[in-house]
Amino acid sequence: MKDRLTTLLTRIAAANEAYHAKDAPIMSDADYDALRREVADLLAANPELGDPTELEQVGAPPASGFAKITHIVPMLSLDNVFSPEDFAEFCARIRRFLGLDTSPLHFVAEPKIDGLSISLTYEHHKFTHAATRGDGTQGEDVTRNLLTMDCFPRKLPPNAPSRIEIRGEVYMTKHDFLALNESQTRQFANPRNAAAGSLRQLDAGITAQRKLSLFAYAQGDATSPVAATHWAYLQTLKDWGFDVNPLSQRISETGAAVFQASIGQARATLPYDIDGVVYKIDDIALQTRLGFVGRAPRWAIAWKFPAERATTMLEDIEIQVGRTGALTPRAKLTPVNVGGVLVQYATLHNEDEIARKDFCPGDVVELQRAGDVIPQLIRVVTPGPRHHPFAFPTHCPVCASLAVRDSDEAVRRCTGGLTCPAQIIERLIHFCSRGAFDIEGMGDKTVQEFYEAGLLKSAPDVFKLPSHEAEIATREGWGKLSAANLTAAIEARRSIALPRFIFALGIRRIGENNAKLLARHYGSYANWRTNMQAATEIGSDARLELGSISGVGPTIATDLAAFFAEPHNIATLDELAGLLTITDAPTAATSTSPLAGKTIVFTGTLSMARPEAKARAEALGAKVTESVSKKTDYVVVGEDAGSKAKKAIELGLVILTEAQFREMAELV
Ligand code: IVH
Numbered sequence: 001m002k003d004r005l006t007t008l009l010t011r012i013a014a015a016n017e018a019y020h021a022k023d024a025p026i027m028s029d030a031d032y033d034a035l036r037r038e039v040a041d042l043l044a045a046n047p048e049l050g051d052p053t054e055l056e057q058v059g060a061p062p063a064s065g066f067a068k069i070t071h072i073v074p075m076l077s078l079d080n081v082f083s084p085e086d087f088a089e090f091c092a093r094i095r096r097f098l099g100l101d102t103s104p105l106h107f108v109a110e111p112k113i114d115g116l117s118i119s120l121t122y123e124h125h126k127f128t129h130a131a132t133r134g135d136g137t138q139g140e141d142v143t144r145n146l147l148t149m150d151c152f153p154r155k156l157p158p159n160a161p162s163r164i165e166i167r168g169e170v171y172m173t174k175h176d177f178l179a180l181n182e183s184q185t186r187q188f189a190n191p192r193n194a195a196a197g198s199l200r201q202l203d204a205g206i207t208a209q210r211k212l213s214l215f216a217y218a219q220g221d222a223t224s225p226v227a228a229t230h231w232a233y234l235q236t237l238k239d240w241g242f243d244v245n246p247l248s249q250r251i252s253e254t255g256a257a258v259f260q261a262s263i264g265q266a267r268a269t270l271p272y273d274i275d276g277v278v279y280k281i282d283d284i285a286l287q288t289r290l291g292f293v294g295r296a297p298r299w300a301i302a303w304k305f306p307a308e309r310a311t312t313m314l315e316d317i318e319i320q321v322g323r324t325g326a327l328t329p330r331a332k333l334t335p336v337n338v339g340g341v342l343v344q345y346a347t348l349h350n351e352d353e354i355a356r357k358d359f360c361p362g363d364v365v366e367l368q369r370a371g372d373v374i375p376q377l378i379r380v381v382t383p384g385p386r387h388h389p390f391a392f393p394t395h396c397p398v399c400a401s402l403a404v405r406d407s408d409e410a411v412r413r414c415t416g417g418l419t420c421p422a423q424i425i426e427r428l429i430h431f432c433s434r435g436a437f438d439i440e441g442m443g444d445k446t447v448q449e450f451y452e453a454g455l456l457k458s459a460p461d462v463f464k465l466p467s468h469e470a471e472i473a474t475r476e477g478w479g480k481l482s483a484a485n486l487t488a489a490i491e492a493r494r495s496i497a498l499p500r501f502i503f504a505l506g507i508r509r510i511g512e513n514n515a516k517l518l519a520r521h522y523g524s525y526a527n528w529r530t531n532m533q534a535a536t537e538i539g540s541d542a543r544l545e546l547g548s549i550s551g552v553g554p555t556i557a558t559d560l561a562a563f564f565a566e567p568h569n570i571a572t573l574d575e576l577a578g579l580l581t582i583t584d585a586p587t588a589a590t591s592t593s594p595l596a597g598k599t600i601v602f603t604g605t606l607s608m609a610r611p612e613a614k615a616r617a618e619a620l621g622a623k624v625t626e627s628v629s630k631k632t633d634y635v636v637v638g639e640d641a642g643s644k645a646k647k648a649i650e651l652g653l654v655i656l657t658e659a660q661f662r663e664m665a666e667l668v
Contacts, residue, residue, distance in 0.1 A: 001042065001046055001049065002049060004042065005039065005042055005043075005049055006477070006479060007479075008035055008038055008039050008042070009039065010479055010481050010482065011035055012032070012035050012036060012039065013481075014481065015032050015035070036203075065202040066140035066141050066142065066200070066202070067140070067141040068134070068138045068139070068140065068141065069129065069131035069138065069139050069140070069141045070137065070138050070597065071119060071131065071134075071136070071137060071138065071139060071220070072165065072220065072221035073165070073220050073221045073654065074136050074137055074295075074594065074654075075117060075119060075133040075134075075136050075139065075167070075220075076136060076292065076295050076296055076297060077136070077295055077296055078112075078278060078296055078297070078300055078301060078302040079296045079301055079302070080276070080301070080302050080303075080304050081301055081302070081303050081304070082303070082304055082306065084256075084257050086303075087256055087257070087279075087301070087303055090279075090301045091104075091105055091253050093298070094281070094290060094298065094299070097290060097298065098286070098289065098290070104252045104253035104254050105252070105253045105281060106250070106251075106252055106253070106281070106282045106283065107250070107251055107252070107253065107256065107279045107280060107281060107282060108229075108230045108231050108234065108248060108249070108250055108251075108279075108280050108282050109248065109249050109250075109251050109256065109259050109263075109277050109278070109279050109280075110217055110245050110247070110248040110277065110278050110280070111245055111247050111248070111263055111270070111274040111276075111277055111278075112274055112275055112276040112277055112278045112302050112304070113169040113171050113215055113245070113272065113273075113274055114171065114190075114191065114192045114272075114273040114274055114275045115169040115170050115171030115172070115191075115192055115195045115196075115272075115273075116132060116133070116169065116170055116171075116192070116195055116196045116199065117132070117133045117167060117168070117169055117170075118130055118131070118132060118133075118142070118146070118167065118168055118169065118170045118199075118214065119131045119132075119133070119139065119165055119166075119167050119220050120146070120152065120165065120166045120167070120168070120216075121163070121164070121165045121220075122155075122156050122160065122163070122164050122165075122166070123162070123163050124162055124163075125155055125156045125157070125158060125160055125162070126154070126155055126156075127146075127152075127153070127154045127155070128143075129141060129143040130142050130143045130145075130146040132199070132200065136295060136594070137594060137596075137597075140200065142199055142200065144204040145199050145200070145201060145204045145207040146199075147204070148204050148205075148207045148208035149170075149207070149212050149214065151212070151213050151214045151243060152214050152216070152241070152242055152243075153240055153241035153242065156240050157239075157240065160226075160240065161222045161223045161224045161225075161226065162223050162224075163221070163222065163223045164220075164221070164222040164223065164226070165219075165220030165221045165222065166216050166218075166219070166220065166237065166242070167216070167217065167218040167219065167220050168214050168215050168216035168217050168218065168242070169214065169215050169217065170195055170199055170212055170213070170214050171191065171192070171195050171212070171213055171214070171215070171272050171273070172191040172192075172194045172195040172198065172210070172211065172212055172213070172272075173191070173211070173213060173271045173272050174191060174271055174272060174273065175271060176191075176210075176211040176212075176213075177190070177191040177194050179211075180194055180198075180210060180211075181194075189341045189342065190273065190341055191272065191273050192273065194210075195212055198210035198212055199212060213243065213272070214242070214243060215242075215243050215244065215245045216234075216237045216242035216243065216244055217234070217244070217245065217248075217278075219233060225284070225652070227284065228283070228284055228285070229282045229283055229284060230280050230281070230282050230283075230284060230287070231250050231282055233284070234248060247263065247266070250282060256279060256303070259277065260277055260303055263277050264305055267305065275304055275305060276302050276303050276304035276305050277302070277303050278300060278301070278302050278303075279300065279301050279303060280299060280300040281299040281300065286299065287299040287300075288649065288652060288655075289649075291654070291655050291656070291657075291660075292654065292656075292660065293660060294660070294663055294664075295594075307368040307369060308338050308368065308369050309338070309366060309367065309368045309369075309378070310336045310337070310338040310343070310366070310367060310368075311336070311364055311365065311366050311367075311381050312333050312334045312335075312336035312343075312364070312365065312367065313333065313334040313362070313363070313364055313365070314331055314332075314333060314359060314360070314361055314362070314363045314364075314365045314377070314384075315332045315333060315334055315361060316331075316332040316361050317329050317330075317331060317332075317348065317354065317359065317360075317361055317390060318330050318331075318332055319393055319397045320422075321396060321397065321398050321414055321420065321422035321423060321426070322422075322423075322426055323423060323426035323427050323429075323430050323506050324413065324423070324506070324508045325396075325403075325413040325414040325415070325416065325417070325420065325423050326411045326412075326413055327392075327393065327396070327397075327403055327411070327412045327413065327414060328350075328411075329348040329349075329350070329351070329354060329392070330345050330346065330347060330348060331345065331346040331347070331348050331359070331365070331367075331377050332344065332345060333345065333346060333365075333367070336367075338367065338368075338369045338375065341369065343367065343369060343375045345375070346367050346375040346376055346377050347375070347376055347377075348377055349376075349410075350410045350411060351392040351405070351410070351411075351412060352410055354390050354392065355389065355390070355392075357377070357378075357379055357380065358380060358383075358389065358390075359377060359380060359390060360380075360383070360384060360386075360387045360388055360389070360390050361384070361390075362383075362384025362385065362386055362387065363380045363381075363382065363383050363384045363387060364380070364381045364382040364384070365377050365378075365379065365380055365381060366378045366379050366381050392412065393412075394412075396414035396415075396416055396420055396422070398414070398416075398420055398421055398422035399414065399416040399419060399420035399421060399422065401414050401415045401416035401419070401420060402414075402415050403415065418458075418568065421451070424451065424457070424458075425447060425448055425451050427459070427506045428447045428451065428456060428458075428459065428462070429443075429444050429447045430504070430506045431459050431462065431504045431505075431506065432447060432462060435500070435503055435512050436500060436503055436504035436506075437462070437493045437496060437500070437504050438493065438500075439462070439489050439490055439493050440485075440489040441482075441485060441486045441489050442462070442486070442489070442490075446486075449475075450465070453475070455468055455471075455472070458572055459504075459505075459572060459576060460572065460575040460576050460579055462490065463490060463494065463576075463579040463580070464579075465486065465487070465490055466487040466490055466491060469483045469484065469486075469487045470483075472486065494579070494580055494581060495580065495581040495582075495583060496580060496581070496582055496583065497519075497582075497583050498519040498522075498523075498524065498525055498528070498582055498583065498584060499512070499515045499516045499518075499519035499520075500515070501525065501576075501580070501582050502515040502518055502519055502528070503515035505563070505573075507559060507560060507563045508559045508562075508563075509555070509556050509559045510556070510559070510560070513666065514552065514556060516666060517549060517552055517666075518549070518552070520619075521549050523584055524582075524584045525577060525582040525584075529573065529577075531545070531546070532546075532560055532561075532563075532564045533564050533570070535557065535560065535561050535564070536561045536564050536565045538561075543557060543561065546560065546561075593620035593621060593622075593664070593665070593666070594664050595617055595620045595621065595622040595634075595664055595665060596620055596621030596622065597621055597622070598622045598623070598633035598634055599622070599623045599624075599625055599631055599632050599633050599634075600617050600622050600623070600624050600625070600632070600633065600634045600635075600636060601624070601625055601626065601627065601628050601632050601634075601635045601636070601644060601648075602614065602624065602636045602638070603628075603635060603636070603637055603638065603641045603642070603644035603645055604637050604638030604639050604640050604641030604642070604645065605638045605639045605640055606636070606638040606658050607638075607658060608658070608662075608667075613636070613661070613665075616665050616667060617665060620665060627644070628644045628647045628648050628651065628653065629651075630651055632648070632651075632653055633653075633654065634653070634654050634655075634656050634661075635648035635653050635654070635655050635656070636655075636656045636657075636658060636660075636661045637655055637656070637657065637658075638658055
């Protein structure tokens with residue numbers, strides 16, 4: 001039975017790949033449907049074989065199956081506030097920025113819908129494509145999925161701009177969510193996950209069976225302006241046939257707290273989930289002047305509702321061992337429903353937090369969940385019958401090595417290093433993960449499996465796995481195709497940019513940003529390695545140089561030196577270098593910077609030298625031009641900027657201050 005299932009899933013995966021990625025179908029729709037039906041029947045009769053949705057994803061991860069669409073204007077997120085004081089500060093910031101007096105600002109207030117954001121593009125008044133937000137710069141092409149929904153217009157009237165992108169939120173009503181969960185074994189945790197899971201389906205046939213809705217609420221790119229105020233924009237969207245949230249209102253700054261309270265009261269009775277209210281400056285000319293800070297507009301804010309709370313029993317305090325040996329406690333709870341999500345685990349932060357709040361297994365505790373954040377334990381409500389101060393382990397629960405805590409640290413660490421299986425596995429998982437080598441198919445479970453099978457003991461072993469392809473193919477759950485896919489995924493990563501390589505090593509405190517700083521400073525792998533080894537000597541020139549790199553500092557220098565002082569690490573590095581091609585600087589193609597692929601114009605006087613700014617932008621994959629046009633993505637304005645800045649405002653382009661540019665270029 002399991003073999004048959006594997007065969008079916010492999011064939012479905014191959015068909016998906018051929019259809020979506022290669023645009024060259026290898027079977028008829030009818031044959032494809034028959035395969036899927038057989039899987040569905042098999043799983044219905046044998047639920048122990050697995051969860052239908054997850055099993056299918058093994059064959060076809062949605063993210064790679066969708067074509068990518070680059071957003072002409074980035075899709076940003078919103079900053080949050082939680083109190084009237086924070087909101088007042090947000091307004092004060094706007095006034096300061098604009099140099100305004102104390103007169104109240106005017107907003108449009110809209111419920112913040114808990115769904116997923118979507119961008120719909122219309123060309124010559126016809127709907128052409130739809131994209132998810134993705135990473136804000138590039139989203140997934142979900143046009144086929146949107147076309148199964150009847151809740152938005154396919155055409156716009158002739159007076160609409162000839163090209164326009166309209167943004168909004170796809171969501172599932174509470175009613176449709178409950179009905180969906182009732183109708184299938186796969187249970188979604190909440191309407192938002194259900195909406196995302198339903199929309200991001202490679203098989204648009206599945207989306208068609210789910211009831212999804214859409215509220216339109218924002219502008220993207222447009223060939224001409226639609227309205228002078230956001231309110232008028234919303235009315236126009238309504239005229240064009242979009243659903244616009246009926247609770248939206250024009251309010252003045254002084255009315256925000258009352259509006260917030262009234263929506264908070266209405267929340268439970270609304271037919272859909274909301275997690276706050278979004279306040280947007282009504283005047284679009286003001287919005288343009290205010291611009292953006294980092295990844296959020298300066299002219300809008302999400303005022304979120306307070307986190308949701310519940311009480312339950314703390315069953316156990318489990319200790320997990322991380323990549324750097326940190327012993328992290330987590331609370332295992334009697335499952336409890338917190339605002340619609342079944343919670344079974346919560347974070348306990350660290351040893352001191354447990355002691356301070358005096359948590360002990362057996363206690364009844366209060367927990368809270370704020371949006372997507374992992375639930376947290378707040379306090380003991382009733383101590384358990386055998387309540388006593390919790391004894392945090394002094395030895396690693398995995399390898400039994402001593403676990404020590406430096407006096408200035410909150411964290412206790414296993415001293416087992418690379419003799420501790422937990423640390424080895426976590427490091428290998430990190431090595432293969434997204435921001436590091438990004439090897440498709442080498443997720444947590446596979447790394448664990450290969451480690452236990454003795455195929456994978458250290459990072460270089462990852463690149464030796466292809467020589468074990470035949471053996472892997474015979475393993476349970478694997479086959480020739482999946483083993484060949486894994487080989488291909490590994491081979492595709494034999495060449496790696498220096499910053500990713502440094503990050504992949506999993507050295508303490510060397511996250512993506514520090515890895516980039518180091519790569520940029522030392523340029524090549526060989527140069528970095530030579531300098532790091534020299535820096536192991538305290539007081540050496542190399543050590544001083546390392547500690548003085550802007551953003552690195554002495555603590556990080558100590559961690560790096562500790563890594564390079566270990567002969568075992570040097571041996572691993574050399575072995576890896578022999579197996580790989582480590583490329584010198586991030587190139588346009590590998591850059592994950594928000595500036596990658598963007599066209600930028602610098603104007604006015606900057607505090608940094610113009611050639612430096614240009615070189616940095618280009619190194620991150622941007623194109624720097626002299627003149628401002630509709631094709632320009634960002635205009636960076638320095639002091640005394642003149643006609644170029646004016647033109648940028650006229651064209652409604654995204655204007656960045658030098659500080660914002662520095663932030664995006666990670667030069668801060
Ligand atoms: S406006 C540039 N309005 O909230 C501002 N967003 O936390 C664009 N959201 O990604 C967003 N309801 O998915 C806006 N009425 C609303 C919204 C809303 C929900 C979501 C949206 C966005 C996220 C930011």
